[in-house]
Amino acid sequence: MFDSLKKKLQNIRTQFASNIEEAAGAEPAPPVTEGFEEAQAAEPEPPVFEEEAPEKEREKPTLFKKVKVLVREREILLREKDVEEPLFELEMVLLENDVALPVTDEIIGRMRRDLVGQHKKIGSSVDDLVASTLRSALCGVLGDGLDLRDFIEGRERPVKVLFTGVNGTGKTTTVAKVGNYLQKNGFSVVIGAGDTYRAGAIEQIRTHADRLGIKVIQHQAGADPSAVLFDAVQYAKAHDIDVVLADTAGRFHNRANLMNQLEKIRRVMKPDLVVYVDEAVAGNDAVIRADEFNKAVGTDAVVLTKADMDPKGGAAISVAHTVGKPILFLGTGQGYDDIIPFEPRVVVNELLGDEA
Numbered sequence: 001m002f003d004s005l006k007k008k009l010q011n012i013r014t015q016f017a018s019n020i021e022e023a024a025g026a027e028p029a030p031p032v033t034e035g036f037e038e039a040q041a042a043e044p045e046p047p048v049f050e051e052e053a054p055e056k057e058r059e060k061p062t063l064f065k066k067v068k069v070l071v072r073e074r075e076i077l078l079r080e081k082d083v084e085e086p087l088f089e090l091e092m093v094l095l096e097n098d099v100a101l102p103v104t105d106e107i108i109g110r111m112r113r114d115l116v117g118q119h120k121k122i123g124s125s126v127d128d129l130v131a132s133t134l135r136s137a138l139c140g141v142l143g144d145g146l147d148l149r150d151f152i153e154g155r156e157r158p159v160k161v162l163f164t165g166v167n168g169t170g171k172t173t174t175v176a177k178v179g180n181y182l183q184k185n186g187f188s189v190v191i192g193a194g195d196t197y198r199a200g201a202i203e204q205i206r207t208h209a210d211r212l213g214i215k216v217i218q219h220q221a222g223a224d225p226s227a228v229l230f231d232a233v234q235y236a237k238a239h240d241i242d243v244v245l246a247d248t249a250g251r252f253h254n255r256a257n258l259m260n261q262l263e264k265i266r267r268v269m270k271p272d273l274v275v276y277v278d279e280a281v282a283g284n285d286a287v288i289r290a291d292e293f294n295k296a297v298g299t300d301a302v303v304l305t306k307a308d309m310d311p312k313g314g315a316a317i318s319v320a321h322t323v324g325k326p327i328l329f330l331g332t333g334q335g336y337d338d339i340i341p342f343e344p345r346v347v348v349n350e351l352l353g354d355e356a
């Protein structure tokens with residue numbers, strides 16, 4: 001997953017680190033004793049207990065501690081020119097790996113704000129400083145994510161989840177994977193076979209569901225998908241099922257019809273969560289489509305499939321920030337267990353190749 005980007009980010013880290021080392025070597029840290037004396041002078045009162053201390057009083061011991069730490073560590077004030085070159089390289093790497101331009105700008109902006117004009121402590125490894133700056137910039141654009149289990153827990157049953165998106169991106173497979181995931185997490189599930197466009201689509205979801213022991217509500221090919229999904233919700237209500245997962249068609253050639261159909265489904269089924277599915281391998285196209293879909297029919301969350309086949313990771317980095325909606329899952333293969341809940345921190349660690 002995202003191997004090309006991972007490798008490039010590693011190179012960029014090395015470049016940042018060598019520039020910062022160079023800057024640190026050329027310009028020794030300012031004498032820390034100035035601040036140290038000031039802090040000592042500003043420290044006349046005896047220590048106060050935290051709970052009783054008013055806001056202003058509490059800051060003093062903290063400042064005192066901070067200055068003491070600087071005595072032991074190297075400190076550097078980075079200037080724009082110290083990081084200009086690696087920032088430019090990073091910008092190129094992000095764009096080459098399909099990170100959307102506004103998102104690239106945001107990441108670069110965050111890095112610059114975090115590094116330039118700030119006193120930076122350099123511990124044993126400059127790379128740690130670079131990695132943590134990069135980590136917080138990436139986490140900043142990835143948002144918080146959304147845990148489907150928490151979402152379901154807080155809602156009246158049945159919770160209705162509608163899957164939308166372009167044909168061939170992995171909707172039906174994702175419906176099956178999510179069904180499997182939810183069952184494993186103790187929720188009961190029913191699937192509505194809302195892709196009635198052709199008989200093969202109904203057969204496909206039925207085969208998956210049979211393997212997983214999940215009930216499918218289906219009509220014949222050509223039937224009104226809203227009617228199928230309405231029935232699926234009725235079935236869930238009658239049988240105390242926790243979650244309804246609604247598969248849909250995603251034919252694009254008559255776009256207006258597709259959008260009208262989705263509108264009708266929304267009115268009839270009243271989904272709690274509309275999930276847009278697209279493939280990570282589509283890169284920036286997936287981000288643009290997700291945004292269009294959100295504007296046309298509304299989207300609450302995104303699933304990116306085929307992340308296992310995506311060396312770039314641009315869509316995964318860009319989509320939440322661009323659409324303003326969280327990524328729910330990444331699809332990572334063709335098996336039922338090949339789905340991972342999207343946790344920004346975990347994805348960033350994967351990208352930076354760190355365990356922390």
Ligand SMILES: Nc1nc2c(ncn2[C@@H]2O[C@H](COP(=O)(O)OP(=O)(O)O)[C@@H](O)[C@H]2O)c(=O)[nH]1
Nearest residue numbers: 167168169170171172173305306331332333334
């Ligand atoms: N490698 C990989 N293939 C996937 C993933 N998700 C779906 N696929 C494959 O993508 C193809 C299209 O999937 P399908 O669910 O039929 O897409 P739909 O038309 O949107 O319903 C199938 O061959 C799936 O096995 C994934 O996460 N990784």
Ligand SMILES: [Mg+2]
Nearest residue numbers: 171172195201
């Ligand atoms: Mg399908």
